[in-house]
Amino acid sequence: MTTKQTLTAGQAAMLEKLRALDFDPDMPIVDRTTPCLPWKGASFSDGYPMGWRNGSTRRMTREIYAMSRCVPTEALDGLIIRHFVCDNPNCHEFTHLAAGTTTDNMADRDNAGHTAIGERHGLAVLTADLVRTIRAMYVPRSRTHSAKAIANTLGFSRSTVRDVLIGRTWSHVDAGAA
Numbered sequence: 001m002t003t004k005q006t007l008t009a010g011q012a013a014m015l016e017k018l019r020a021l022d023f024d025p026d027m028p029i030v031d032r033t034t035p036c037l038p039w040k041g042a043s044f045s046d047g048y049p050m051g052w053r054n055g056s057t058r059r060m061t062r063e064i065y066a067m068s069r070c071v072p073t074e075a076l077d078g079l080i081i082r083h084f085v086c087d088n089p090n091c092h093e094f095t096h097l098a099a100g101t102t103t104d105n106m107a108d109r110d111n112a113g114h115t116a117i118g119e120r121h122g123l124a125v126l127t128a129d130l131v132r133t134i135r136a137m138y139v140p141r142s143r144t145h146s147a148k149a150i151a152n153t154l155g156f157s158r159s160t161v162r163d164v165l166i167g168r169t170w171s172h173v174d175a176g177a178a
Helices: 009-020 060-068 102-111 128-137 147-154 158-166
Strands: 050-053 056-059 080-083 097-100
Touching (some): 050 060, 056 060, 060 080, 080 102, 097 102, 147 158
Antiparallel strands (some): 050 056, 080 097
16 A cells, blocks of 8 residues: 655655756656665664764665755655665665655665565464455355354454455455465
8 A cells, every 4th residue: 555645745846846957756867777885884773874964873775865966965854765777775886876755765665575564474364365265264144164163263353354345455466276
């Protein structure tokens, strides 16, 4: 599920200023053939390059992105810098970076297959096979094969079984054989 991010008036004005500088954040300078350029200096705990600039510690991918496009870092307020090509936080190759919104970043995450869904989610109590079993067992308006009966039989909450049946959860699992 993707949520649409609305830009504030300030962010929208900033995007217009960047476009006036011949900068289009929707069309990044991207070169997929250039190898990653790993950061040799200090890094934040999440792996992103760290550096000292203008009296404070900063994320250097943001600084490098701004310098490569000849725009002040303040012009990027409200935007995040994404690793558009390599998905490598330690990379600071400017042709791998693109400005965007949180929504853009979430779409990148989803497209790269990094979204924790199904069994990959740390709090998952079901498996894809159990989901198929629940769907196969269910019979509408049946006392013996209702969501409540299935939940009791398999040892899950009724809401867990109901959410599977109505597609609120596990909608990515097909109805293949159990």
